[in-house]
Amino acid sequence: MTMHRTIELIAPSGYPHDPEAVQRGITRLRAEGHRVEGIVATERRFQRFAGTDGQRAAELNRLADPGRGLPDIALAVRGGYGAVRILHGLDYDGLQKRLSGQPIAFVGHSDFTAVQLALYARAGLTTFGGPMLVSDFGAPELSSFTMHHFWNALTKPEFTLKVKAPQAQHANVSGMLWGGNLATLTSLVGTPYMPPVEGGILFVEDINEQPFRVERMLYQLHLSGILARQQALVLGDFSGGKTFDYDNGFDLHAVVEQVRSVVGIPVITGLPFGHIENMVTLPFGAQAHLNADAHGFELTMSNYPYLA
Numbered sequence: 001m002t003m004h005r006t007i008e009l010i011a012p013s014g015y016p017h018d019p020e021a022v023q024r025g026i027t028r029l030r031a032e033g034h035r036v037e038g039i040v041a042t043e044r045r046f047q048r049f050a051g052t053d054g055q056r057a058a059e060l061n062r063l064a065d066p067g068r069g070l071p072d073i074a075l076a077v078r079g080g081y082g083a084v085r086i087l088h089g090l091d092y093d094g095l096q097k098r099l100s101g102q103p104i105a106f107v108g109h110s111d112f113t114a115v116q117l118a119l120y121a122r123a124g125l126t127t128f129g130g131p132m133l134v135s136d137f138g139a140p141e142l143s144s145f146t147m148h149h150f151w152n153a154l155t156k157p158e159f160t161l162k163v164k165a166p167q168a169q170h171a172n173v174s175g176m177l178w179g180g181n182l183a184t185l186t187s188l189v190g191t192p193y194m195p196p197v198e199g200g201i202l203f204v205e206d207i208n209e210q211p212f213r214v215e216r217m218l219y220q221l222h223l224s225g226i227l228a229r230q231q232a233l234v235l236g237d238f239s240g241g242k243t244f245d246y247d248n249g250f251d252l253h254a255v256v257e258q259v260r261s262v263v264g265i266p267v268i269t270g271l272p273f274g275h276i277e278n279m280v281t282l283p284f285g286a287q288a289h290l291n292a293d294a295h296g297f298e299l300t301m302s303n304y305p306y307l308a
Contacts, residue, residue, distance in 0.1 A: 008071035009038035011050030013111040014080025016134045025138030049082040057089035064094030078134040079110025087118045087193050096123035105154050108132050113180030116284050121195035126285030126304045145278040153281035158302035165270025167292045173231035177288035179203035186217045198229050201288050205236030205274030215255040232266045237274030268292050
């Protein structure tokens with residue numbers, strides 16, 4: 001991270017309810033020498049959203065304007081809910097024409113997954129699952145792990161993630177890397193905004209979802225045929241999902257074992273991605289190779305637009 005970048009803030013979902021976190025994030029980015037634009041994205045309010053549907057769609061569509069310069073990074077302010085409401089209002093043709101092959105990085109996770117899926121399905125654009133302004137750059141303590149992986153993913157043409165997490169299944173597969181938040185992703189099944197990925201490596205994460213809800217969503221992907229068309233399923237973090245006496249031991253481990261028994265593809269666990277302090281950044285749309293054994297796994301990613 002030696003170059004100073006132009007970072008434009010975008011808020012396609014909820015508004016930030018922690019002004020101190022907003023200011024911390026902006027201050028840290030500026031302290032590193034980066035130019036931060038689009039501050040208004042942190043100030044808009046409409047009900048629970050960061051502005052009206054029209055305002056939030058226009059914020060993304062202005063990146064299609066050939067008359068304005070492009071930022072290096074379009075950084076999501078936060079997640080929450082609301083991105084699905086603007087998908088029909090995005091200028092996919094204009095964004096594709098303006099951004100295809102350009103070194104611009106759309107970055108975010110959580111509800112931002114809806115934007116990532118739609119941009120790939122309708123415009124073929126690669127994006128990044130990664131940190132956001134409020135929860136990550138604006139955290140009380142900045143994670144050096146998260147920042148290292150963020151800049152490593154955005155500025156290198158290829159990188160390998162090595163995870164030491166014992167695996168119950170082996171895998172040696174290649175395919176397009178895609179995915180994100182599980183609840184957001186499953187909400188788009190059967191819509192024009194779900195990319196018809198064949199032979200991909202699908203990664204998913206979620207937060208505060210009880211194990212039975214996680215299994216139900218994974219079954220939706222299974223029964224709709226999406227999982228059968230992938231090379232592997234990689235599970236990120238699923239923290240916050242409580243179990244109760246009624247579950248009788250039905251926890252996330254039980255969910256994973258059940259899913260493994262029915263999907264017919266490797267299910268790999270332990271990906272440090274999701275609503276967590278120390279998270280990796282993943283290029284959605286990159287080519288990837290996954291090699292997993294009993295000791296852990298390696299995920300090599302390449303062939304995606306990056307910041308030189």
